[in-house]
Ligand SMILES: C[C@H](O)[C@H](O)[C@@H](O)C(=O)CO
C-alpha cells in the first residue's frame with residue numbers, strides 16, 4: 001500500500017473524503033502578487049514610498065518585464081494548480097512614459113498575452129504611491145483638488161483595465177484600491193480627509209461594469225511608516241463604504257492591531273457580503289510583510305473559508321515582499337503554504353466537530369481537534385503535488401538554487 005493510500009485510509013476513518021478535498025483544492029485560484037519579484041519597485045518608479053518598505057538586498061531581483069515574467073514562470077512551475085497574477089498599475093509595459101492617469105488596457109497587453117498563454121487570471125491595483133503626486137502620503141484625500149483629480153482619474157483608469165483583463169481572460173479581475181493617506185502626528189481634523197476620500201471613491205465607482213469581469217475592493221490599514229497617528233482609510237471607514245456601496249472589503253492580515261486576527265473576522269464579513277477579498281501576509285510585530293508560513297493563523301484563515309463553504313466567495317491574494325531572501329523561493333513558499341493551509345482545512349471533519357460544539361461536547365472536541373493535527377497530512381500534500389505535476393517535498397528548492405546560479409546570479 002502506498003503512503004498516500006494509507007494516509008487516505010486514516011482520513012477516511014475520521015470521516016474525511018480525501019478525493020473530494022483534492023478536487024476542491026485544484027479549483028482554487030490564488031492571486032500571486034507580482035511585486036514580490038522586484039521589491040515593489042515597478043517599471044515606472046524609482047523609489048518605494050507610501051509607508052511600506054521592502055528590506056534586504058538579496059541579489060538577482062527582476063528589473064524589467066522580461067525578467068519578472070521569467071521569474072514568475074519559474075515560480076509557477078513549482079506551485080501546484082492554476083492561479084492568477086496580481087499586478088499593480090506601476091507594472092505597465094510601455095514604450096514611452098505614460099502618466100498613471102492616462103493608462104489604458106493596451107499598456108498591459110503584454111501581461112494579458114502572458115496570462116492567456118498560461119491559462120492564468122489577472123488581478124489589478126491602482127498604484128497610489130512611489131510617485132511625485134503622492135509625496136506627502138496624501139492622494140484621494142488630499143486637500144489639493146488637482147491631486148485628488150489625478151488619483152481619481154488613475155483609479156478610474158485601473159477599473160477599465162481590470163474589466164478588460166476579466167473580459168479577455170474569462171476570469172473576474174479584482175481591482176483593489178489601497179491608498180497610503182495619513183498623518184505622522186495627531187491630526188487636527190479627522191473628518192475632513194475621510195469626507196474627501198469618500199467623495200473621491202464615489203466618483204471612482206460611479207461607472208458600472210459587468211460584475212462577471214470586474215470586482216472592486218477597498219483595503220484598509222491601521223497605520224504605515226511615517227503615518228503612525230492617523231490613517232484615512234481605516235477599517236471602519238472601508239467596511240462601511242464597501243457595505244453601503246456593494247463593493248468588496250479587502251482584509252490584509254497585516255493591517256490590524258497585533259493581537260487582532262483576520263480569521264475571526266471572515267465569518268462576520270461573509271454574513272453581510274456576497275464576497276470578500278484577502279491579502280494574506282505575515283505581520284511580525286507590525287505590518288512587516290514577511291513571507292506567509294504554514295502557521296496557526298494561516299490554517300485558521302483557511303479553516304474559516306472552508307467552514308463557511310466560501311471558497312468561491314473569497315478572493316485570496318498574497319501580499320508580502322521580502323528582499324532578504326531568494327524572491328522566487330519567497331513566492332513558492334508563500335503560495336504552497338496557502339494551498340497547504342486550504343488542503344489542511346479541507347481535510348478536517350467539520351460536520352462532526354461542529355456537532356460536538358453544538359452538543360457542548362467540548363472535551364471530545366478538543367481531543368479530536370488535537371488528533372487531527374498529527375494525521376499524515378504531508379502524504380496527501382505530496383500526492384497532490386505529484387498529481388499536479390510539480391515537485392513534492394523539498395525537491396523544488398534545488399530547482400530554485402539552479403535558477404539562481406544560472407539566471408539570477410548573472411543579472
Ligand atoms: C503593494 C500592495 O498593494 C500594498 O502592499 C498594499 O496592499 C498594502 O498592503 C499596503 O500596506
Ligand SMILES: [Mn+2]
Pocket residue numbers: 178219252279319
Ligand atoms: Mn495589502
